[in-house]
Amino acid sequence: MLCIGISNKKIVGYPNIMNLLKSGVESLFLIDFDAIHKRVLNLEIYEKLSKFFDLTVMNYPQTEEDLMDTIISGATYVIINNNLTYKRIQSFLSYTQNIGINYDYNDTCVFFSQNGGNIYLTNKQVMLPYKLAFNYGPFNLPNSIKLENYPSSFI
Numbered sequence: 001m002l003c004i005g006i007s008n009k010k011i012v013g014y015p016n017i018m019n020l021l022k023s024g025v026e027s028l029f030l031i032d033f034d035a036i037h038k039r040v041l042n043l044e045i046y047e048k049l050s051k052f053f054d055l056t057v058m059n060y061p062q063t064e065e066d067l068m069d070t071i072i073s074g075a076t077y078v079i080i081n082n083n084l085t086y087k088r089i090q091s092f093l094s095y096t097q098n099i100g101i102n103y104d105y106n107d108t109c110v111f112f113s114q115n116g117g118n119i120y121l122t123n124k125q126v127m128l129p130y131k132l133a134f135n136y137g138p139f140n141l142p143n144s145i146k147l148e149n150y151p152s153s154f155i
Helices: 017-022 033-038 043-050 064-072 086-095 107-114
Strands: 002-007 027-032 054-058 075-080 099-102 119-122 132-135 144-146
Touching (some): 002 033, 017 043, 027 043, 043 054, 064 086
Parallel strands (some): 054 075, 119 132
């Protein structure tokens, strides 16, 4: 799965959607740097891209409204940060099971798993039950989708 970013309301490295279509990929892992760093979700871009690609969006939603807006705008999966409160994680999981969390074998990920969460973004072996992992590590992981071009700034 191709990993791309959005920064300053533009798709990084692709002047337009046509260039992405020419790449032949069907699915995108989209990192919204504006959302992560400035709390500005690029919902219009999600909508445009979702017309052509299956989207996984990493925008670290902070509220239920952010999560729902992301899903309504076309995201199949949404990646959340593991610094959220347990209450917020539980609330997110009550809306959808199509959320993943940055994997680290810590209390937050264990809580996520115990409450039905089973999708992870990882660069290491997952030591909790999972149905899907977005893998940016240098190894093969069962039931995972390998991410291409994952930015080193997040590793």
